[in-house]
Amino acid sequence: xxxxxxxxxxxxxxxxxxxxxxxxxxxxxxxxxxxxxxxxxxxxxxxxxxxxxxxxxxxxxxxxxxxxxxxxxxxxxxxxxxxxxxxxxxxxxxxxxxxxxxxxxxxxxxxxxxxxxxxxxxxxxxxxxxxxxxxxxxxxxxxxxxxxxxxxxxxxxxxxxxxxxxxxxxxxxxxxxxxxxxxxxxxxxxxxxxxxxxxxxxxxxxxxxxxxxxxxxxxxxxxxxxxxxxxxxxxxxxxxxx
Ligand SMILES: [Zn+2]
Numbered sequence: 001x002x003x004x005x006x007x008x009x010x011x012x013x014x015x016x017x018x019x020x021x022x023x024x025x026x027x028x029x030x031x032x033x034x035x036x037x038x039x040x041x042x043x044x045x046x047x048x049x050x051x052x053x054x055x056x057x058x059x060x061x062x063x064x065x066x067x068x069x070x071x072x073x074x075x076x077x078x079x080x081x082x083x084x085x086x087x088x089x090x091x092x093x094x095x096x097x098x099x100x101x102x103x104x105x106x107x108x109x110x111x112x113x114x115x116x117x118x119x120x121x122x123x124x125x126x127x128x129x130x131x132x133x134x135x136x137x138x139x140x141x142x143x144x145x146x147x148x149x150x151x152x153x154x155x156x157x158x159x160x161x162x163x164x165x166x167x168x169x170x171x172x173x174x175x176x177x178x179x180x181x182x183x184x185x186x187x188x189x190x191x192x193x194x195x196x197x198x199x200x201x202x203x204x205x206x207x208x209x210x211x212x213x214x215x216x217x218x219x220x221x222x223x224x225x226x227x228x229x230x231x232x233x234x235x236x237x238x239x240x241x242x
Contacts, residue, residue, distance in 0.1 A: 011056035045083035061140035068235035136214035145209035157201030192222035
């Protein structure tokens with residue numbers, strides 16, 4: 001397959017996050033998205049007839065988190081399964097074998113340890129807008145954040161640390177933020193991210209990642225320490241570039 005820059009621009013035009021990536025960085029993101037589509041296989045779940053534009057958009061959303069990490073961070077698995085809507089897996093909702101489920105009653109996304117990422121196109125389309133409570137929502141970033149998390153000791157909320165990072169600090173900062181949000185939730189205070197974040201440390205990291213890329217101003221304001229560590233991990237400063 002060969003895509004043009006114009007095809008790519010048109011496919012990602014309605015995703016507000018893209019305004020942040022300009023010049024050299026935008027070119028790098030486009031090239032990475034093209035390489036993503038060469039290395040990965042997007043296949044249809046059910047009989048969904050998806051388009052090239054959909055593939056380009058998914059690849060771009062998947063590559064935003066790893067833009068300054070490298071495509072190798074998605075090695076060791078190959079397939080993205082794309083459904084038209086939510087899908088229902090024929091197995092128990094949550095097991096301890098590395099399967100991580102996404103939010104919602106029907107599943108809108110899922111990432112398997114060393115297996116495929118499964119996505120619902122309907123949910124991806126809801127992604128560009130904040131949900132009614134002004135919270136971030138990006139199922140692609142969510143599921144691919146699980147993939148990064150799984151690179152170290154399974155999905156536990158802690159991806160591999162860079163040499164200049166401390167896993168002890170990561171643990172302390174995320175635990176403190178988690179405890180504070182649990183307390184806020186108990187007192188019915190509004191949270192800066194969806195409640196689903198408080199399901200498990202893995203979901204917490206995935207939802208924090210969605211918030212970091214979609215509405216960084218909220219994350220920096222409400223969770224400055226988590227924001228700082230996510231800047232270090234993703235090697236990006238989403239606010240400076242806005
Ligand atoms: Zn999840």
